[in-house]
Structures are given as C-alpha cells and as structure tokens.
Amino acid sequence: MIVEREYYVKLSEIGKENKITNKALLGILEDIGGVHSNIAGYGIPTMDKTHLTWILLDWKVQVIRRPNYAEKILARTWSKEGLKYYAYRDFEVVDEQGNVIVKAISRWVLVNIETGKMERITDEILSKYQPESNKCVFEDETFDKIKELDNYERESKYTVKRGDIDVNHHMHNINYLDLANEALPDEVYDNEKEFNNFKISYKKEIKLGETVKCKYSFANNTHVICVKSEDDTKLHSVIEFLEG
Numbered sequence: 001m002i003v004e005r006e007y008y009v010k011l012s013e014i015g016k017e018n019k020i021t022n023k024a025l026l027g028i029l030e031d032i033g034g035v036h037s038n039i040a041g042y043g044i045p046t047m048d049k050t051h052l053t054w055i056l057l058d059w060k061v062q063v064i065r066r067p068n069y070a071e072k073i074l075a076r077t078w079s080k081e082g083l084k085y086y087a088y089r090d091f092e093v094v095d096e097q098g099n100v101i102v103k104a105i106s107r108w109v110l111v112n113i114e115t116g117k118m119e120r121i122t123d124e125i126l127s128k129y130q131p132e133s134n135k136c137v138f139e140d141e142t143f144d145k146i147k148e149l150d151n152y153e154r155e156s157k158y159t160v161k162r163g164d165i166d167v168n169h170h171m172h173n174i175n176y177l178d179l180a181n182e183a184l185p186d187e188v189y190d191n192e193k194e195f196n197n198f199k200i201s202y203k204k205e206i207k208l209g210e211t212v213k214c215k216y217s218f219a220n221n222t223h224v225i226c227v228k229s230e231d232d233t234k235l236h237s238v239i240e241f242l243e244g
Contacts, residue, residue, distance in 0.1 A: 001130035040128035152215035170205035183214035195241035
C-alpha cells in the first residue's frame with residue numbers, strides 16, 4: 001500500500017531563501033507515516049485499544065531539490081517487510097512536475113505503552129500495512145551504525161521544555177534537529193542554507209526537564225552532533241550533516 005497526501009509549504013515551515021527547512025520536511029514525512037498507521041489500525045487514535053506505539057530509531061534523508069514557500073508537493077510513503085522487532089518505512093516527496101525531490105528511509109520499533117518494552121512485529125500487524133517489498137528509494141537501504149566520536153570541538157547544553165514533548169512523553173524526534181543546529185559553529189550555520197543529506201540515530205529518549213549536552217565535531221566531511229546526558233553516561237542521539 002502506497003499512501004499519498006498533498007501539502008503546501010507554509011510560512012512557518014520555511015527558512016533561508018524561503019525554502020522548506022529540514023525540520024518541516026521531517027514533520028511532513030512523520031505526518032504521512034501517521035496517516036498510513038491510522039489506516040492500518042495502529043496509529044495514535046487506537047493506542048488506547050492496541051496499547052502499542054511506534055518509536056522511531058533512525059532517519060536517512062536526501063534532499064534533491066528543496067521546495068519553495070507556497071509550493072504544492074506530494075508526499076508518499078510505504079512500509080517494507082519487517083525483521084522481527086524492526087519495521088522499515090520509505091518516503092518520497094514529489095513536485096507538481098512529477099519529479100522526486102526528497103527521498104528518505106526510516107526504522108521503527110513497536111513498543112507496549114503499558115510495559116515500555118518492545119513488541120514483536122507479527123505477520124498480522126505487518127499485513128495491515130500491506131508492505132511494498134520491491135519498491136525502494138535508495139539502492140542501499142541499510143542503516144550504517146552511527147557512532148559517537150572520541151573527541152569533540154565544542155559543546156552546549158539544553159534543558160528540555162514542555163513544547164519539546166510529543167505524544168509519547170519524550171522529546172519529539174524532529175526537535176533533535178533544533179539541538180543539532182544550535183550546536184553548529186556560527187561560521188557553519190551562517191554559511192550553510194540547509195544540509196541536503198543527513199542522518200539521525202535515536203538511542204535513548206529525552207524527557208521533560210532533562211538537561212543534555214550537545215557535542216559537535218567535524219570529521220570525514222561530516223558535521224557530527226552527539227547528544228548526551230548531562231553526566232555523560234547516556235547517549236541520546238547522533239546527528240550527521242553531510243557537506244556538499
């Protein structure tokens with residue numbers, strides 16, 4: 001099953017040069033993914049019945065052309081075959097001429113909201129999504145293990161606020177991009193419009209009131225931001241922005 005929905009790029013979704021931000025793009029992808037889950041019967045409206053929720057583990061995103069303010073775009077998504085505890089979802093964003101302008105893949109786990117533990121993705125659950133086994137946006141759809149670096153050039157701190165929290169009572173996954181952008185050196189942020197290739201790996205949830213360290217370094221043509229707990233004992237996320 002391929003699920004599609006039209007969107008218009010809103011004023012609140014644009015940044016430099018009146019083009020959509022990466023955070024807004026993730027918001028659109030998240031929304032269309034939610035529409036698919038609602039159709040399948042495992043979305044937010046049925047959480048009280050199923051006691052299950054989807055938790056995001058990874059993003060890999062490529063922006064081929066960044067949509068402009070007020071541009072009409074079409075977002076589409078489909079599920080892939082799962083692997084026991086992991087579910088995979090692909091995305092495309094298409095312009096009015098039919099050109100694919102954004103590609104993305106994601107990896108998820110299913111969690112029981114009462115126990116907080118991962119649930120096996122059964123054939124029955126997966127069948128509700130009607131996976132597209134042979135349709136891929138990237139030739140290589142594996143997720144490389146993103147590791148934190150040994151040394152970082154700079155770090156900043158951030159305390160999670162009420163507006164950062166999502167339906168699962170954790171920091172919303174798209175807000176991690178805010179942490180990453182704030183961690184960038186001024187000369188990088190000021191000179192870069194938006195990174196067209198980026199990855200996010202979510203390791204451990206961040207809750208309201210927690211203070212995290214955002215550590216930055218540049219290695220292998222990549223801006224790496226590592227989000228850790230204030231005492232450095234927990235790794236929450238690693239974000240990579242690829243140059244070029």
